[in-house]
Amino acid sequence: MSKLFLPILLVVGFGIWKVLDHLQLPNTFSILLILLTALSGILWCYHRFSVIPRRKRQIARTEQRTGHELSAEEKAKIEPIGEGEEFIASLFPVLAFVLILRSFLFEPFQIPSQSMEPTLLVGDFIVVEKYAYGIKDPVFQNTIIQTGKVKRGDVVVFKAPPAPNIDYIKRVIGIGGDRILYNELERKLTVVYGNNGKPCEENCTVKEFTYSTPQANDKFKAIMGRNPDGSFIYGPSMLELTETGDVSHKIHWYPEPISEGFRYKDYAKQEYYVTEWVVPADHYFMMGDNRNMSEDSRFWGFVPEKNIVGKASYIWLSLDKKPNQWPTGIRTERLFTKIQ
Template sequence: MNFPLIMLILLLITGSIALLDRTVLHRHRAPGDQGPWWVEYPKSFFPVILVVFCLRSFLVEPFKIPSGSMIPTLLVGDFILVNKYTYGIRLPVANVKLMDINSPQRGEVMVFRYPVDPSMDYIKRIVGIPGDIITYRDKQLSVNNVPVRMEPNGEYTYVESGLKFVYSRSYTESLGNHRYNVLINPLEEHSIQLGGVLPFPHHENCSYNDRGFTCKVPPGNYFAMGDNRDSSSDSRYWGFVPDQNIVGKAFMIWWNFSDLKRIGLSIK
């Protein structure tokens, strides 16, 4: 469902009726008389829809985490807030950038439109910016031929859908100004499942083998990976994130029905 488009359509409908009533229809009513329901309802809803549309389009938009690809940073069922203007002001629905503010940085958690199907929103961590050489080999991430520091952080277990118990090892990575935890499944031998790699734009920038891959990020694109490294569909499989697909930067968990202690946590 394209919620921004639906909001825009409702905004145009209610705004048009409110404007029509203000300029034409009110002249045919006695002073103090209300208009018909199909005029009064849109007039009442128009200010509310306008405020919500502007907030979601230019300031903050809520999202719900549907999968475990960002565990342990984000859990299934987390409701998060995304800053819409951190990476620039964009035209609603068309997502055309009107003004640059900041560029995405390594280590930030970003929401973007899935390159394979832009009607879907994805959330991953940025590990590569334009010009970077990203290598992920034998479960070790390297940026520009420099291994990203990984500190062991104990064991981590969770239950997937279908009551599947998953055992992983947790590590703290340091990338840019960000420190965050990632999960590595010691039972998963390969760094990437080669059969799952799709043909994607700039595929020639990447080389794959049984131990992993190396990619050079092209201009205007970013490389994104999930923190749950062995259970994430990310740039390893479907390629780079174009700048025009960016939605915003995730910065806070505002609700979780299963764990109220997560409310208000900042996203590292």
């Protein structure tokens, strides 16, 4: 039975993972990691405080009875420990370390799409600070200790409201109480700051975002569709410019404005090319830096506080690649750069 322990555990673990994945729970990996850590911890404690002391006593009694010291092979035959159980128990310190590190301190994240270009590129591997906005329990994501607040302009990883089992990464444009105005024709943002989670009615602080002169960047092409084989069809070069609001950073536009107002949801009102959203308390309005190639709060609404995973802080590895293609090298100039 001991020889079958590890294969049975792998089959059971795979089954649990498929069930959790089917349920589309927001923290499937965390749940599996907790279960595996708990199992290995129970086995580790059982071996450390029960099996190993009992085995030592049995070996000592045998040596006393026979009058000579047992060899390693003879000792192995006394109260033998199954290889599978011993292996799982030996993983406990490592799993416990990973669980604590990933749940409360840092989590790795890979950039999967072009929605945050040019700030973040496909192939970038980043570090997410889990503790930046609060220490949360790894399953239900309830805040245990408050350590900070999400700020306008932060680049944040969060659970996507339309698919809570998927992590998104976007930039925070507005917080609770803010009124967001987006002019599609001019492609400009204006934020009317709220007061303590409520919309401002008078003497309001208004932040009108400013923009530098757009310049074509031939390194980045607009995706216009897909070929029958699944590869992307690329169009004209994206326009690159600097947007200055609560922070200053580069963004991308299509060469020509595109009207997508008919797809916008959860807006308070829409007049011509200007759409206005009012952010509810304890929610956030997110947008990608690649403005015409980002599914964000314009399309699926606001992100609740509970969905926030952490703050994107550094790029620790950057593979030179395009979507759905193998890497061709490493972008050394992007290694260990801070995300602005």
